[in-house]
Amino acid sequence: MSRTRVDVVVVGAGPAGLAAATAAASRGRRVLVVDQGARPGGQIWRHRDGDAVPPRAAMAIDTATRAGVTFIMRAGVIDADGPGRLVIDVDGRIDDIETSALVLATGAVERLLPFPGWTLPGVVGVGGLQALVKGGLSLAGSRVVLSGTGPLLLPVAATVARGGGALTVLEQQPFARVASFGVRAIAADPRRLGDLFTYRAAARGASWHHDAWVMRAEGTDHIEQAVLRLGGREETVACDWLGAASGLAPRTALARLLGCALADDAIAVDARQATTVPGVWAAGECTGVKGDAAGMVEGTIAGAAAAGDDGPSQTLARASAAGRAFARQLATTFAPREALRSRVTPDTIVCRCEGVRAGALGDGWSGRQAKLWSRAGMGVCQGAVCGLAGATHFGWEPGISRPPLGAPRLGAWAGHLAPPTDHQGHP
Amino acid sequence: MADCTILVDGVPRRVPAGSSLAAALLGLGISAFRRDADGRPRAPVCGMGTCFECRVTVDGEDGVRACLLTVREGMRVGTAT
Numbered sequence: 001m002s003r004t005r006v007d008v009v010v011v012g013a014g015p016a017g018l019a020a021a022t023a024a025a026s027r028g029r030r031v032l033v034v035d036q037g038a039r040p041g042g043q044i045w046r047h048r049d050g051d052a053v054p055p056r057a058a059m060a061i062d063t064a065t066r067a068g069v070t071f072i073m074r075a076g077v078i079d080a081d082g083p084g085r086l087v088i089d090v091d092g093r094i095d096d097i098e099t100s101a102l103v104l105a106t107g108a109v110e111r112l113l114p115f116p117g118w119t120l121p122g123v124v125g126v127g128g129l130q131a132l133v134k135g136g137l138s139l140a141g142s143r144v145v146l147s148g149t150g151p152l153l154l155p156v157a158a159t160v161a162r163g164g165g166a167l168t169v170l171e172q173q174p175f176a177r178v179a180s181f182g183v184r185a186i187a188a189d190p191r192r193l194g195d196l197f198t199y200r201a202a203a204r205g206a207s208w209h210h211d212a213w214v215m216r217a218e219g220t221d222h223i224e225q226a227v228l229r230l231g232g233r234e235e236t237v238a239c240d241w242l243g244a245a246s247g248l249a250p251r252t253a254l255a256r257l258l259g260c261a262l263a264d265d266a267i268a269v270d271a272r273q274a275t276t277v278p279g280v281w282a283a284g285e286c287t288g289v290k291g292d293a294a295g296m297v298e299g300t301i302a303g304a305a306a307a308g309d310d311g312p313s314q315t316l317a318r319a320s321a322a323g324r325a326f327a328r329q330l331a332t333t334f335a336p337r338e339a340l341r342s343r344v345t346p347d348t349i350v351c352r353c354e355g356v357r358a359g360a361l362g363d364g365w366s367g368r369q370a371k372l373w374s375r376a377g378m379g380v381c382q383g384a385v386c387g388l389a390g391a392t393h394f395g396w397e398p399g400i401s402r403p404p405l406g407a408p409r410l411g412a413w414a415g416h417l418a419p420p421t422d423h424q425g426h427p
Numbered sequence: 428m429a430d431c432t433i434l435v436d437g438v439p440r441r442v443p444a445g446s447s448l449a450a451a452l453l454g455l456g457i458s459a460f461r462r463d464a465d466g467r468p469r470a471p472v473c474g475m476g477t478c479f480e481c482r483v484t485v486d487g488e489d490g491v492r493a494c495l496l497t498v499r500e501g502m503r504v505g506t507a508t
Contacts, residue, residue, distance in 0.1 A: 048446065048447075049497050109473070109477050110473060121460075121469065124471060124472050125472055127475075128472055132449060132453065135450035136443050137446075137449075221459065352463075352472075385478050
């Protein structure tokens, strides 16, 4: 075990984290970025070892590196004794970091909602499928169904179509709702029109449906077909891959462990990106899903604040306010449809880790009761998947975060912190 | 992109160098990365380390998330196939 002391730790090397690290380092602070991935860039700028780095990512990584930022990759925060003392797992080795300031740029996760057959191999997330393709999976000759909601469907559809897969895309929301959102979004930032054209042109061979979603997946040891709900009727299509999710949700486990308050399921922050815990700032998707450009604005503000700056410039403050407004529009427009709850039969697995089926959950149970009485959320993913499903379908409260986060090798973690004590400090 | 050789359940297999282990195994047609309590196969879902469905054995270590790992020449991988 080694101990490192720095001025600022940034958790997450996506757009917001890179911007925060650059802002703090360019103010003379010693900055460490910790990220789970093999290379900086986060999920949105994920790229394969040896592949060309996306240009915007290359620029952000290069700028951070030149500002003197240090990266620790394949690493995650597993425990914290307040924001100033973090325990990280670096590829199986446990390290201690002491820091004066902490910036959370932990990004978002997909909201994976349960339906019959969703544990079959071949059923993945929407972003999950994109991550696998970016990781080298070939879809040539494959039949793919994407069932989701929100702007992420567009780049993923383009990725699938470019990779040679025959594609059906289902957007949960009605067309009029998506169209009116699109008009406002493009009016606010005309560059989005170019993105829309690029993605739709790449996926022009796909069959697109609105007000539509997957009802169930069927197959023996792998998905063979998906039953879709298209405009009030059901239709079965043969497929090799099903990407199914209901948009993205802020990733807040570390923030909750530190005691940061949430607002609308995102980390609550003020105009300087300060959380409710002194010494902790947050930026990007973890404070509300809003996209990479707005995330970089927030990261710049958070990194400067963590380095001791006064409030952001007028320009940054305006850009940040616009980003927040966009996040609210996104969350409202693409909220999961309530009708999806009807997909869940008593036999449907809700907690994938523990194999807990919906029929084992009592009516009106809270997330805590479900955990205690059915083991839902007690598995290795620590409720990362079923916690969001329960919040969406069963009204579960955000889960209580307990260390260690991210399932480190327990042998390494066990002799690390002082023995557990009770509330009075007795062993 | 060049290939590299990994041992999957004892059998040498060629996979694209630089791939994530999850993508490489799926590309080989493997869908039982692990099995649930009922013996049903499970395979990658989130692709980013959150869901833990892609756990395999790598060089003797259990419970390794294949989506977070890049393939390496000679890597020994155990699945539930």
